[in-house]
Amino acid sequence: MRATTIHGAHDIRLEDVPDPSIQRPTDALVRVTASCVCGSDLWPYRGITPTPRPRRIGHEFVGVVEEVGAEVTTLKTGDFVVAPFVLSDGTCANCRNGVHTSCLNGASWGGRDEHGLRIDAGQGEAVRVAMADGTLVATPEHPDEDLLPAILALSDVMATGHHAALAAGVGAGTTVAVVGDGAVGLCAVLAAKRLGAERIVAMSRHADRQAVATGFGATDIVAERGDDGAAAVRDLFDGIGPDAVLECVGTKESMAQAIASTRPGGKVGYVGVPNGGPELPVRTLFFANVSVGGGVAPVRAYLDELLPEVLDGSLDPGPVFDRQLPLSDVAEAYAAMDERRSIKAMLRP
Amino acid sequence: MRATTIHGAHDIRLEDVPDPSIQRPTDALVRVTASCVCGSDLWPYRGITPTPRPRRIGHEFVGVVEEVGAEVTTLKTGDFVVAPFVLSDGTCANCRNGVHTSCLNGASWGGRDEHGLRIDAGQGEAVRVAMADGTLVATPEHPDEDLLPAILALSDVMATGHHAALAAGVGAGTTVAVVGDGAVGLCAVLAAKRLGAERIVAMSRHADRQAVATGFGATDIVAERGDDGAAAVRDLFDGIGPDAVLECVGTKESMAQAIASTRPGGKVGYVGVPNGGPELPVRTLFFANVSVGGGVAPVRAYLDELLPEVLDGSLDPGPVFDRQLPLSDVAEAYAAMDERRSIKAMLRP
Numbered sequence: 116m117r118a119t120t121i122h123g124a125h126d127i128r129l130e131d132v133p134d135p136s137i138q139r140p141t142d143a144l145v146r147v148t149a150s151c152v153c154g155s156d157l158w159p160y161r162g163i164t165p166t167p168r169p170r171r172i173g174h175e176f177v178g179v180v181e182e183v184g185a186e187v188t189t190l191k192t193g194d195f196v197v198a199p200f201v202l203s204d205g206t207c208a209n210c211r212n213g214v215h216t217s218c219l220n221g222a223s224w225g226g227r228d229e230h231g232l233r234i235d236a237g238q239g240e241a242v243r244v245a246m247a248d249g250t251l252v253a254t255p256e257h258p259d260e261d262l263l264p265a266i267l268a269l270s271d272v273m274a275t276g277h278h279a280a281l282a283a284g285v286g287a288g289t290t291v292a293v294v295g296d297g298a299v300g301l302c303a304v305l306a307a308k309r310l311g312a313e314r315i316v317a318m319s320r321h322a323d324r325q326a327v328a329t330g331f332g333a334t335d336i337v338a339e340r341g342d343d344g345a346a347a348v349r350d351l352f353d354g355i356g357p358d359a360v361l362e363c364v365g366t367k368e369s370m371a372q373a374i375a376s377t378r379p380g381g382k383v384g385y386v387g388v389p390n391g392g393p394e395l396p397v398r399t400l401f402f403a404n405v406s407v408g409g410g411v412a413p414v415r416a417y418l419d420e421l422l423p424e425v426l427d428g429s430l431d432p433g434p435v436f437d438r439q440l441p442l443s444d445v446a447e448a449y450a451a452m453d454e455r456r457s458i459k460a461m462l463r464p
Numbered sequence: 465m466r467a468t469t470i471h472g473a474h475d476i477r478l479e480d481v482p483d484p485s486i487q488r489p490t491d492a493l494v495r496v497t498a499s500c501v502c503g504s505d506l507w508p509y510r511g512i513t514p515t516p517r518p519r520r521i522g523h524e525f526v527g528v529v530e531e532v533g534a535e536v537t538t539l540k541t542g543d544f545v546v547a548p549f550v551l552s553d554g555t556c557a558n559c560r561n562g563v564h565t566s567c568l569n570g571a572s573w574g575g576r577d578e579h580g581l582r583i584d585a586g587q588g589e590a591v592r593v594a595m596a597d598g599t600l601v602a603t604p605e606h607p608d609e610d611l612l613p614a615i616l617a618l619s620d621v622m623a624t625g626h627h628a629a630l631a632a633g634v635g636a637g638t639t640v641a642v643v644g645d646g647a648v649g650l651c652a653v654l655a656a657k658r659l660g661a662e663r664i665v666a667m668s669r670h671a672d673r674q675a676v677a678t679g680f681g682a683t684d685i686v687a688e689r690g691d692d693g694a695a696a697v698r699d700l701f702d703g704i705g706p707d708a709v710l711e712c713v714g715t716k717e718s719m720a721q722a723i724a725s726t727r728p729g730g731k732v733g734y735v736g737v738p739n740g741g742p743e744l745p746v747r748t749l750f751f752a753n754v755s756v757g758g759g760v761a762p763v764r765a766y767l768d769e770l771l772p773e774v775l776d777g778s779l780d781p782g783p784v785f786d787r788q789l790p791l792s793d794v795a796e797a798y799a800a801m802d803e804r805r806s807i808k809a810m811l812r813p
Contacts, residue, residue, distance in 0.1 A: 208702040209728050214753055217728030219704075282755065353557040355568075370746070379558050379566030382757070389750050394743030397719070401738050401759040404563055406631065408731070408755025 117464070118239025119445045122169045124162030125453075127446045132171070135235050135243035139228070140186035143247035145196060149267050150176035150237045150462045151436070152448050153200075154297045155365075155388050160449050163390060171225040173238025174200040175270035177263065180253075187247050194253040197422065198237065198244065199414035200271045202228070205249025215415040220246065237270075238445055240464040252418045254426060264433035264461060265425045268302065269418060272459070273432040275386045276302030276363065277421065278412035280310055283359035283384030287311035292337070292348045292356075294373045295363030296324040298435040298459040299386060301331055303361040305432055308332025316348055316357065318372075324458060327434050341368060345375035356381060362409070365389050377405045385409040436461045466813075467588030468794045471518045473511030474802075476795045481520070484584050484592035488577070489535035492596035494545060498616050499525035499586045499811045500785070501797050502549075503646045504714075504737050509798050512739060520574040522587025523549040524619035526612065529602075536596050543602040546771065547586065547593065548763035549620045551577070554598025562765040569595065586619075587794055589813045601767045603775060613782035613810060614774045617651065618767060621808070622781040624735045625651030625712065626770065627761035629659055632708035632733030636660035641686075641697045641705075643722045644712030645673040647784040647808040648735060650680055652710040654781055657681025665697055665706065667721075673807060676783050690717060694724035705730060711758070714738050726754045734758040785810045 118132045137144055150173050158164045159172075180194040190196065203210050203218035210218050220229040225236030228245035235242040244250055258266055265273075276299050285291055291307045293300050296319035307315050308331060316335040317328035325336050337347045349356040356378035362370055365387025373383045374396070386409050395407055424430035438457040440448050441464075448460035467481045486493055499522050507513045508521070529543040539545065552559050552567035559567050569578040574585030577594035584591040593599055607615055614622075625648050634640055640656045642649050645668035656664050657680060665684040666677035674685050686696045698705040705727035711719055714736025722732045723745070735758050744756055773779035787806040789797050790813075797809035 208704050212727065212729050214727075214729035217752060355557050355561075378561065378563075380561050380563035380762075385750070389746045395746050395749075395756070397738045397744050400744075400756070401734070403566060404757075404759035404762070406755060406757025407744070407749070408753075408757065410750040410753035413729075413753070 116240040117442065118235060119172050120169050121159055121166050121172045123166050125160060127160065127449045129443055129445050132239070135241050137182055137184050138232050138243060139230060139245065140184040141246055141248065142184040143180050143187055143190055143244045143251060144182040145178040145198070145242045145244050146181050147176045147178040147237070147240055147242060147464050149263050151267055152452055152460050152462070153271055154299060156449070157453055158388070158390060160453060171236035171239070173236040174224040175267065176237035176242065177267050177270065178242070181241070183247065189248045190251060190253055195257045196251040196253050197266060197269055197418060198251055199418065200224070202234065202244070202246050202250045203415055204246045205415070210249065213413055213416040215413040216411040238442070238462060240442070250415065252422060254422070258426060262426065264436040265431050267461060268432035268435055269414070269421055269425060271414065272298040272435060273302045273305070274414040274417045274421060275299050275412040277306040277417055279303045279361040279363060279384040279386040279409055280306040281384070282409035283361055283382040285310045285312050285359050288313045289359050290314045290352055290357035291359045291361065292316040292318065292376050293361045293363060294318050294369050294376070295387060296321060296328065297363065300363035301327050301435050301458070302432050303363050304328050304333050305331035307361065309430060316351060318344055318348070321455070323437070327458065330434060341372055342375065345372050348376040352378060355379060358382070359384065363387050370395070374399065374405060379403045379405065381405055383407045386412055435459045439463065465589040466791065467584060468521050469518050470508055470515050470521045472515050474509060476509065476798045478792055478794050481588070484590050486531055486533050487581050487592060488579060488594065489533040490595055490597065491533040492529050492536055492539055492593045492600060493531040494527040494547070494591045494593050495530050496525050496527040496586070496589055496591060496813050498612050500616055501801055501809050501811070502620055503648060505798070506802055507737070507739060509802060520585035520588070522585040523573040524616065525586035525591065526616050526619065527591070530590070532596060538597045539600060539602055544606045545600040545602050546615060546618055546767060547600055548767065549573070551583065551593070551595050551599045552764055553595045554764070559598065562762055564762040564764040565760040587791070587811060589791070599764065601771060603771065607775060611775065613785040614780050616810060617781035617784055618763070618770055618774060620763060621647040621784060622651045622654070623763040623766045623770060624648050624761040626655040626766055628652045628710040628712060628733040628735040628758055629655040630733070631758035632710055632731040634659045634661050634708050637662045638708050639663045639701055639706035640708045640710065641665040641667065641725050642710045642712060643667050643718050643725070644736060645670060645677065646712065649712035650676050650784050650807070651781050652712050653677050653682050654680040656710065658779060663706070665700060667693055667697070670804070672786070676807065679783060690721055691724065694721050697725040701727060704728060707731070708733060712736050723748065723754060728752045728754065730754055732756045735761055784808045788812060
């Protein structure tokens, strides 16, 4: 089959690789219906994180089960499934706590499973899914084609935006600002709206992204960044800032901006993978009583709640996908996102 | 009158100072009934934070109102009052959010008020209290002498332990570990118990403090520190750690121990003043989904809830005081706490 491999900075290739097959009785073999490129895939693409040797890439996909191992009980051939961006057994102490991203037997797409066997990554034609019962969630029936973007968004970005909002304590009446206008930031706007936020500031300088944010429920747009951006946000809320700030980028600057935007006693929910730091300024946080929570979103834990709303159309993160490309154009998908010509690109094998 | 002044490391003196008087119509003059030494007073006492020039010290006291300014409405001469460890106006946006420690007009005992006028500190015979309506809370009647320790504990340590527990999300059924066996750590045990924690691990190597912790509701004691202590705590909870860890010290080591003790997806509530760092390790927190919240406890916000329980005897943090001294022995009170001969010392003018 064909699958995407990253060889180094700006070097994304679609290559012929061995066809996957069932290796363990807990495996499922999934034919990919759609996958996509993540903002975090751009870190190695840009060379900010190294790629010492070529590796398979991609951790968001939906597809159809082709075959299941003998011990798989919740899935059957023909099921349409959503794959969270990490694998989990669903049974360990951390999974039982809803923190599937810390699964004691967890694994990553493109990595190795709990038995040391290679797992395929998501940006390909098919995937061997280890711990299939704990990892995948099947829809009751095959969804319509027009629901695919929204369902694929649950694989990572929508669930991640939801995680940021929960980590920041967003609920009915909360005031919110969102740092980052990538797909996760936009989904964080939608998540905050869904949770009942009263006012939502989207921080964005790009008209196309501002439009998606407004469609998702943003009530205000702030185009400034850094200290100016934080000051502009604080000014909108009595000069002290909103209750919750959702940090959806992962740089030192974006985290500083988030912390500086939050009111005393407020909460930063962060989901941008922190790249090589920054360390958090504990005295600043301490004296303002600003808490910081978040991390790798436990998508699997949220699918039970979010998937039915996507399937019935009441929750639609689909607009984060502004580009659809054949898998053979995966290199262009990366380039378009890297150059901000695209918010998020869907790939169809 | 006589009041305590710190001149430098290990140099605490009781000195004659000018008698305080009403300076502003929003002031109250309070005769101190009891005050005490805080763990955070030991930082300058030990020379860890510098004392560039002599200054008045002490931020925990209870007393009786001797006189009020013309604009004071909630207090009258003769009222018994509790003083939170910072002053607040009670009306600004941050006070309205319950974050009185970030009052936009806030001030510190021994510092200057919102008009630049000197405020007395707590370890003295009398105190001019600025913003009296916003700062002080009167009891319905004068409390019995035997309630004094418990009420005085509300001035800081009990409310601070409560803040740590709230910041870490402690509620019914939560599993908890407490780092720090000073008065705040012990009060954090009591606060966790009060909030319904199911199991509470006190980390302490001192038999006297272990006894207080057990009396306050600790179910387990761990005597190890650092990595060994964190491993011992994790072992008590499925190898992954408790839901909530309350950090009540403020050193780099204690924060590292707290973070390493917390289960993935759990929360650290911290109230130890971070001394010169550490910065928080954001990638460690991110990948484990461990949140960090807390800070300077907004005591004023908590008095409405905690004071009635202390007055009716259902909440008794009094046992944190294991020493009572006349104010003239204030230097010995510091020495006793510094040398761990005393958990917390009460001073009577």
